[in-house]
Amino acid sequence: MFRRTAVLLAVVIVACMVFSAAAQAQTNDVYWVGYYSNNLTINNLETVAAVPDQSVYINNPGVQGAPINPATGLVSTAGYLCANLYVFDASQEMVECCSCPLSPNALVSLSLRTNLLANPLGGVAPRSGVIKLISSLPISVTPNGVSPTTATAVCDAGEIGSAGETVLADLRAWGTQFQILSQGRYAITQSKFMAAPLSAAEAAFLPVACQFVRYLGSGQGVCTCSTPV
Numbered sequence: 001m002f003r004r005t006a007v008l009l010a011v012v013i014v015a016c017m018v019f020s021a022a023a024q025a026q027t028n029d030v031y032w033v034g035y036y037s038n039n040l041t042i043n044n045l046e047t048v049a050a051v052p053d054q055s056v057y058i059n060n061p062g063v064q065g066a067p068i069n070p071a072t073g074l075v076s077t078a079g080y081l082c083a084n085l086y087v088f089d090a091s092q093e094m095v096e097c098c099s100c101p102l103s104p105n106a107l108v109s110l111s112l113r114t115n116l117l118a119n120p121l122g123g124v125a126p127r128s129g130v131i132k133l134i135s136s137l138p139i140s141v142t143p144n145g146v147s148p149t150t151a152t153a154v155c156d157a158g159e160i161g162s163a164g165e166t167v168l169a170d171l172r173a174w175g176t177q178f179q180i181l182s183q184g185r186y187a188i189t190q191s192k193f194m195a196a197p198l199s200a201a202e203a204a205f206l207p208v209a210c211q212f213v214r215y216l217g218s219g220q221g222v223c224t225c226s227t228p229v
Contacts, residue, residue: 029135029169029171029195030135030136030167030168031132031134031135031195031197032132032135032171032173032193033132033133033193033196034130034131034133034174034175034191034193034194035128035175035177036054036112036116036117036128036129036131036175037054037127037177037178037179038051038127038128038177038178038179038180039051039113039117039125039126039128040113040125040127052178052188053112053113053114054111054112054113054175054176054177054178055109055110055111055175056085056109056110056112056116056173056174056175056176057107057108057110057174058083058100058102058107058108058110058133058171058172059102059105059106059108059171059172059173060079060080060081060102060103060104060105060106061105061170061171061172062104062105063169064079064104064168064169064170065078065079066078066079067079067103067104067105068149074143074148074149075148075149075150075151077142077143077151079104080101080102080104080137080138080151080153081101081135081136081137081138081168081170081171082099082100082101082102082135082136082137082153082155083101083108083133083135083155084097084133084134084135084136084155084157084160084206084207085098085110085131085132085133085157085223086133086157086206086209087116087117087120087129087131087223088129088130088131088132090128090129091126093121094121094213094221095117095120095121095125095129095213095221096116096117096119096120096121096213096221096223097157097158097206097210097214097221097222097223098157098222098223098224099155099156099225100155100226101138101153101154101225102171103150108225109226110223110225111226114224115223115224115226117223118223118224119217119219119220119221119223119224120220120221121216121221123220131175131193133171133173133193134157134160134167134198134203134206135167135168135169135171136160136165136166136167136168137164137165137166137167137168138155138164138165139154139159139164139165140153140154141153142154157206157207157210158207158208158211159207162207172193173192173193174190174191174192174193175190175193176189176190177189177190
């Protein structure tokens with residue numbers, strides 16, 4: 001009886017360790033969530049030009065690899081990551097999606113109006129909503145030229161989990177938001193994108209929803225990337 005109890009206890013402990021490891025892997029720097037607020041107008045009373053734009057900053061810290069091979073001095077294809085972006089409105093509907101390649105140590109600055117909400121599904125940019133970010137490997141990375149010091153990475157927010165675009169950790173992101181404090185008083189705040197568990201259901205839903213948005217939009221629903229700064 002004691003032996004059976006000991007074996008059962010050992011099995012439970014191992015199962016708990018496996019579950020804990022799986023849960024840790026699930027939350028290990030692959031899925032990030034930010035938000036935007038009060039986009040375009042202040043209580044619909046002022047012009048777009050009077051309301052500051054909001055920004056998203058994404059960094060590849062270089063944990064997965066260096067940009068240059070120290071042995072050759074040429075570009076390394078290791079370390080490139082994709083920032084897969086899914087932009088939602090306050091009604092939980094995806095309005096745009098896209099994927100931006102980042103070389104190691106790169107910083108990309110995205111404008112809410114110009115890059116992330118310039119081409120929403122349905123043609124109307126929402127006032128507030130959520131921006132979801134998944135970090136992944138590129139589909140491919142191709143050196144540029146014979147003795148390359150740069151490379152071109154191919155990313156697709158609709159292909160997460162397929163076509164070689166495996167979810168992989170380590171992007172970092174921040175966003176600015178336009179806040180209405182009181183009548184006539186406003187402020188720009190900045191916040192870090194918060195890590196969230198990436199469930200199998202969410203990992204499957206986001207790329208499929210992205211493909212659906214692009215299909216329905218017939219040109220709408222596709223956000224854009226800016227040049228790294």
